[in-house]
Amino acid sequence: MAEYLLRRFLQAVFTLLIISMIIFGLISAVPGGIMNAYEDNPDITKEDYARLRAKYGLDDPVPVRYVKWLGNLAQGDWGNSFVSKRPAIEEIGDRLPNTLLLMGVSLFFTLAIAIPLGIYSALKQYSVIDLVLTTLALAGQSLPVFWFGLLLIIVFSVSLQAPGGGPLLPGSGMRTPGEAFNLWDLIRHMILPVTMLSLVSAAGYMRYMRASMLEVIHKDYVRTARGKGLPENLVMTRHALRNALIPIITLVGLDLPYLFGGAIFTETIFAWPGIGRLFFDAALKTDYPVLMAVLMIFSALIIVSSVLVDLIYTAIDPRITLS
Amino acid sequence: MTEKSSPQSSSAPASSKNSAPSKLEQKPRSFGQLALRQFLQHRMAVVGLAILLVILILVIFAPLFTQYSPTDMVLRDRFQPPSASHWFGTDDLGRDMWTRVWYGGRISLSVGLLSMATAIAIGTLIGLISGFFGGWSDAILMRITEIFLSIPRLFVLIVLTTFLRKLDLPWARAGSFWPIALVIGVLAWMTVARLVRGDTMSLRQQEFVQAAVMIGASNRRILFRHILPNVTSSIIVAATLGLAGAIITESGLSYLGFGVQLPTPTWGNMLSNTQNQMTTAPWTAIFPGMMIFITVIAINFIGDGLRDALDPYRVERG
Numbered sequence: 217m218a219e220y221l222l223r224r225f226l227q228a229v230f231t232l233l234i235i236s237m238i239i240f241g242l243i244s245a246v247p248g249g250i251m252n253a254y255e256d257n258p259d260i261t262k263e264d265y266a267r268l269r270a271k272y273g274l275d276d277p278v279p280v281r282y283v284k285w286l287g288n289l290a291q292g293d294w295g296n297s298f299v300s301k302r303p304a305i306e307e308i309g310d311r312l313p314n315t316l317l318l319m320g321v322s323l324f325f326t327l328a329i330a331i332p333l334g335i336y337s338a339l340k341q342y343s344v345i346d347l348v349l350t351t352l353a354l355a356g357q358s359l360p361v362f363w364f365g366l367l368l369i370i371v372f373s374v375s376l377q378a379p380g381g382g383p384l385l386p387g388s389g390m391r392t393p394g395e396a397f398n399l400w401d402l403i404r405h406m407i408l409p410v411t412m413l414s415l416v417s418a419a420g421y422m423r424y425m426r427a428s429m430l431e432v433i434h435k436d437y438v439r440t441a442r443g444k445g446l447p448e449n450l451v452m453t454r455h456a457l458r459n460a461l462i463p464i465i466t467l468v469g470l471d472l473p474y475l476f477g478g479a480i481f482t483e484t485i486f487a488w489p490g491i492g493r494l495f496f497d498a499a500l501k502t503d504y505p506v507l508m509a510v511l512m513i514f515s516a517l518i519i520v521s522s523v524l525v526d527l528i529y530t531a532i533d534p535r536i537t538l539s
Numbered sequence: 540m541t542e543k544s545s546p547q548s549s550s551a552p553a554s555s556k557n558s559a560p561s562k563l564e565q566k567p568r569s570f571g572q573l574a575l576r577q578f579l580q581h582r583m584a585v586v587g588l589a590i591l592l593v594i595l596i597l598v599i600f601a602p603l604f605t606q607y608s609p610t611d612m613v614l615r616d617r618f619q620p621p622s623a624s625h626w627f628g629t630d631d632l633g634r635d636m637w638t639r640v641w642y643g644g645r646i647s648l649s650v651g652l653l654s655m656a657t658a659i660a661i662g663t664l665i666g667l668i669s670g671f672f673g674g675w676s677d678a679i680l681m682r683i684t685e686i687f688l689s690i691p692r693l694f695v696l697i698v699l700t701t702f703l704r705k706l707d708l709p710w711a712r713a714g715s716f717w718p719i720a721l722v723i724g725v726l727a728w729m730t731v732a733r734l735v736r737g738d739t740m741s742l743r744q745q746e747f748v749q750a751a752v753m754i755g756a757s758n759r760r761i762l763f764r765h766i767l768p769n770v771t772s773s774i775i776v777a778a779t780l781g782l783a784g785a786i787i788t789e790s791g792l793s794y795l796g797f798g799v800q801l802p803t804p805t806w807g808n809m810l811s812n813t814q815n816q817m818t819t820a821p822w823t824a825i826f827p828g829m830m831i832f833i834t835v836i837a838i839n840f841i842g843d844g845l846r847d848a849l850d851p852y853r854v855e856r857g
Contacts, residue, residue: 231686239695242702351583354843358836360787362794363810363828370821470688477693484795485814496795499697507698514691522689 221523228519235515236508240285243504244278285508295505299498304509307494314390315479315490318409323468323475325414326421331464333418334425335457341430349422356419361478365412365485372408388487409486413478417471424467429460462533469525476514577848584844587837594834598644607635609642610802618820628822631812636823640830643804647831650720650799651786657724658785659731659778663770666735667762671743677736684729692726693791700797716799723788731777738770772849779842783835790831806831 260268269275276284288295294305337349373387386392386405395401432438433456441455442448479492487493491510498506530536568576578584597604613633621628627636669680703718742748743766751761786806792798793807801808806827813824 231689234686235690239698242698245702354839355836358783358787358832358839360790360794360828360831360835362791363824363831366810366814366817366824366828369814370817370824374818374821474692476691480693480697480795481791495694495697499701499797502701511691511694511698514694515689518689518691 224523224526228516228523231519232512232515236286236512237282239511240282240508241278243502243507244281294509297498297506298503299501299506304505307506308491308509308513311489311491311494314488315483315492318406318413318482318488318490319475319479321406322410322413322417325410326417327464327468329414329418330421331425331461334422335429335460337422337426338429338433339452350426353419353422353426356416357423359416359419361412361416362481362485364416365408365481368408368412369485390489405486409482409488412485413475413482417475417478420471421464421467425460425464428463429456432456432460435459458532462529465528465532466525469521472518472521476517574848578844581844581847583840584848587840587844590833590837591841594644594830594837595648597641598648601638601641601645604641605635605638607638609634609639609804618816618823620820621822627826628820630809630823631816631820636809636826639804639809640806640826643806643809643827644830644834646716646799646803646805647786647789647807648834650716650723650789650805651782653717653720654724654727654785654789655778655782657721658727658781659774660728661725662728662731662777663735663767663774665728666732666737667739667766667770669732670736670739671758671762671766673740680732681736684732687726687729690726693788696722696726696788696792697795697797700792704800716803716805719789719792719798720785723785723792727781727785727788731774731781734773734777735770738773739766742766742769775849776842776846779838779845783838783842786831786835786838 274281285295294303296302297304297307300307333349337346340346369387372385373383376384378384385407387408390405391397391401392405435456438451438456441451446455476492479490480496481492482488483490483492484496491514494506495510497503498510601609611634613629616625616629616633617631619625619629619633625635625637627640629635630639665680665684669677699722700719703722748761748765751765756765789798789805790807790810793805794810796808796811798807799805801811809827810824813820816823
């Protein structure tokens, strides 16, 4: 176990190093970047421009800059944002809770919708409801998530009015401007983004849940459980369902990168102040300390989640051992 | 029967001439014929194929179906709602949306096809090599695959497309679509590689491959003449789903403003400024997105049908 974790840790460090080199190289090769703002500014002399370049460390060759960046990172310094001049890690720290809140709630609703419907669909295979559900699931998987978000805004924040006037549901931000924080206000602001994310991803999970359940139902141990006279609902919950859920756990772990990707769309469309929007703004301004920090943290989260999936796997499925 | 014949190369085996045909004897059918029959029985797949064909015709022959230009601005016709003269209305610059949707489809579908082809080419090659040679090459290639899987894809795509745009290469000017298509493909081959690797590993153990090794066939011949044709079914299904995914990815990137640049229309970038216009001109946001949705759902239904039709076990039963 300890040996396994150590090996996975070393692999993760190696993977992150490679990813950081590639991304750092790419970002540094982008001409202009932060200096664009000064290039055409008549108030800035050639000398000032050169001094600014030196100050941002842009005169060194890329490998030197990479090593410096890595050295600072080892001491916990992610560099300062070129735009806000604040440490990049603080910018992320401010936004990360908002993203995790949105993602967490969305994931909860995704699974709460997908798992029961997937099971129902599998148990009633080839029924009318199964046909409707699988067709809807395929449609959901084909829906461009950002367009679905735009439609939600058109319907619920533009067309439909609340009884007291004003839009039925707010279509942007985390709270009503000028109002003190209250939970109900936050929930109202979360309804549309969470609906957008969870309905679209529930479609995919529902199909997997159905397939996984169908596979398990025909296994010998389920027949044995029936054969020894267990009531059908016990056969399904205790023998079939528990095994059918195993692949879903892997999928949730492996899908995290896509969930983060979804954060970019949700946060841009609904002006949600999270990491996705921070990244979007940083990309527009080539603010590379922030870009690097977000990319590295997300890559690390993806790797950590894949290790976690392996660990959970061994905990719930005694047939699998870590090797 | 150890070797499954590939859908393309197979033809119906000649029925024996000597024996009189009995009533019980079924007419022999090739894998391709059986797969076609199976596919045509999948109702939603056939509907999907029909819809996709209609879209393809409208997109390819776009100039025949409209009297407007996709890029000329007619400022006095801004924000016209859908009407007899402008079926899908007009946008913020007075351009006819019906026209732009079909011209935009040219780019969106081209990007989808090119990125899918890129992903399939890389994935198939890596999967074949990894699965056939095993050992060190397999270990290295699978680590590379894992690294690519750990990349937050959309984020890196945004960085990469910014990079391509700012470089301002003569062969990758703003508005050209294929650099974006290649970049999407380069970040999407991993599932194909794993799929092909798995299939190759099991095929390598089979007698017909062993026999080819015995008679001294070169590795290249074994890989491309004996193994590849037997992996085609899996690749075709993966390609269909990959095409759908690539269209969605391009539209998302272009929506965010990091994909194909205006004024070249694509289904994604047509949506990018619509959020400010939603109160006054919701049709500008509805039609381009609807095209993405309809196209992708049609392709996904076709993929479902192909998966059933190309499953060799199902064919043996049928």
